[in-house]
Amino acid sequence: MNYKSIIKTLAIIFLIVSLFFSSELLIGYIYDEEIKKLFYYITALFLSNSFILLLLRKHKINLKVKESILTVNFLWILLGIFGGIPLYLYTNISFASAFFEAVSGFTTTGATIYKDIESLPHLILFHRSLMHWLGGMGVIVLSIGLLSMINPTGGLSLFKAESTGIGIDKITPKIKDTAKSLWIVYLVLTLLDMLLLFMFGMNWFDAINHAFSTISTGGFSTKNASLGYWSNDGIIWTTTIFMMLSGVNFLAHIKLFHQDSSGYKSEEVKWYFLIFFILSISLSYYHYQVAQDSVFHSIKHSFFTIASVMTTTGFATVDYGLWSHGSIALIFLAMFIGGNAGSTAGGVKVIRYVIIFKTVFSELKKILHPSSLISVFIDGSKVAQRILSLVFVFFFLYLSTVIAVTIYIYLQGYDTMTAISGALAMVGNIGPGFAKVDPASNFSFFSDTDKVVLAISMIIGRLECFTVFVLFSKEFWKKF
Numbered sequence: 001m002n003y004k005s006i007i008k009t010l011a012i013i014f015l016i017v018s019l020f021f022s023s024e025l026l027i028g029y030i031y032d033e034e035i036k037k038l039f040y041y042i043t044a045l046f047l048s049n050s051f052i053l054l055l056l057r058k059h060k061i062n063l064k065v066k067e068s069i070l071t072v073n074f075l076w077i078l079l080g081i082f083g084g085i086p087l088y089l090y091t092n093i094s095f096a097s098a099f100f101e102a103v104s105g106f107t108t109t110g111a112t113i114y115k116d117i118e119s120l121p122h123l124i125l126f127h128r129s130l131m132h133w134l135g136g137m138g139v140i141v142l143s144i145g146l147l148s149m150i151n152p153t154g155g156l157s158l159f160k161a162e163s164t165g166i167g168i169d170k171i172t173p174k175i176k177d178t179a180k181s182l183w184i185v186y187l188v189l190t191l192l193d194m195l196l197l198f199m200f201g202m203n204w205f206d207a208i209n210h211a212f213s214t215i216s217t218g219g220f221s222t223k224n225a226s227l228g229y230w231s232n233d234g235i236i237w238t239t240t241i242f243m244m245l246s247g248v249n250f251l252a253h254i255k256l257f258h259q260d261s262s263g264y265k266s267e268e269v270k271w272y273f274l275i276f277f278i279l280s281i282s283l284s285y286y287h288y289q290v291a292q293d294s295v296f297h298s299i300k301h302s303f304f305t306i307a308s309v310m311t312t313t314g315f316a317t318v319d320y321g322l323w324s325h326g327s328i329a330l331i332f333l334a335m336f337i338g339g340n341a342g343s344t345a346g347g348v349k350v351i352r353y354v355i356i357f358k359t360v361f362s363e364l365k366k367i368l369h370p371s372s373l374i375s376v377f378i379d380g381s382k383v384a385q386r387i388l389s390l391v392f393v394f395f396f397l398y399l400s401t402v403i404a405v406t407i408y409i410y411l412q413g414y415d416t417m418t419a420i421s422g423a424l425a426m427v428g429n430i431g432p433g434f435a436k437v438d439p440a441s442n443f444s445f446f447s448d449t450d451k452v453v454l455a456i457s458m459i460i461g462r463l464e465c466f467t468v469f470v471l472f473s474k475e476f477w478k479k480f
Helices: 003-021 023-030 036-055 065-090 095-106 122-137 144-150 152-162 175-199 204-215 233-246 250-257 267-290 295-310 325-335 350-368 385-411 416-427 448-462 466-472
Strands: none
Touching: 003 023, 003 036, 003 065, 003 122, 023 036, 023 122, 036 065, 065 095, 065 122, 065 448, 065 466, 095 122, 095 448, 122 175, 122 204, 175 204, 175 233, 175 250, 204 233, 233 295, 267 295, 267 325, 267 350, 295 325, 325 416, 350 385, 385 416, 385 448, 385 466, 416 448, 448 466
């Protein structure tokens, strides 16, 4: 195994991460907060990784698939550790809690262990949002341009191991150019969201943090009441729109940047918005029937809630855990959907459901017409048998992981709804669930051991099962 390539790759990534972390020093300085500990930590992180790169300067990175998989798994564990250190240094929490919060940040889950978010230093609030923003598109995609310049094959291998979705549709000829285009679009959406939030009444600090959390579909807020802190309709509708845009395949956004709107006409995008509108309108009806809100407020909160849950962002304007059983059932259903493949959203992804249902219907047709050849088509193209198998295997692994985490939480003595919704919220990278983990609550009541287990489940969900579970196969550990 080429350990030097793995170590050098990780050193490059964390060197970049340390540079992003340095922006937190400016936030601390602006708000006159103690930054000495953070400065020492970032300096140590930067110098240690620089030293590794200096030692391995003559080594050419050559990452094959197995080494890329190991790199990605190591990366997300280390992100939890290195991202958790500032939280441990500046807030009165255990390191397991800091690890949980950092993993929740980088995986864009948005589940928090903090009871009083508004009491946190500004530099820590920014640190949490920045972890979201970096993790949203993927730290590896951030550095893919540099890695591709070192070794194009290794860069593509790493991109495949990290990126979500069924396959990679390379818009530009080189993978590093695709990665750069993704980040340009990501940055543009972030800036637009930030400016609109600022125009509608947020101060610049809250606008930056919520733009980071929205475009990454993360969910960390600077307020205890999340978006419910603001009664401004413009802020709520702006966030709803940008959550939905962030749940769309970013390759569609890139195509639009090249004056090609075909990406938005795909079956997945059409079903994504159709499901969103059906669930949102249905929830608006249920909410209006039970709550004392006006029609407009019922629609506003319902559309926001479905967008937040379906895109796995996890923001909240109200405590929807207190709504009617019909409303909770609809929100629970939205938790199973997810966004598009190739988006920052988590969950199963809409395209997988499209493939699953089309496969089911094709099999039913074969029963009626045994001699016929019936294939599954997406956007006019035949879906390969291998892709069909991967989709069903993923769905099995995803549900198995949710069930396993549900059983674990239940065995710790928690109620059924907390166990089921908590597991789904962790593996689906959603954030809040119901009962003890509803939007008005947090995850601080779990033990340190529980928090580590839940953090690992977040990573499994973020890497879409395969990248983690392949480590448990004998074939993986055979001689490379």
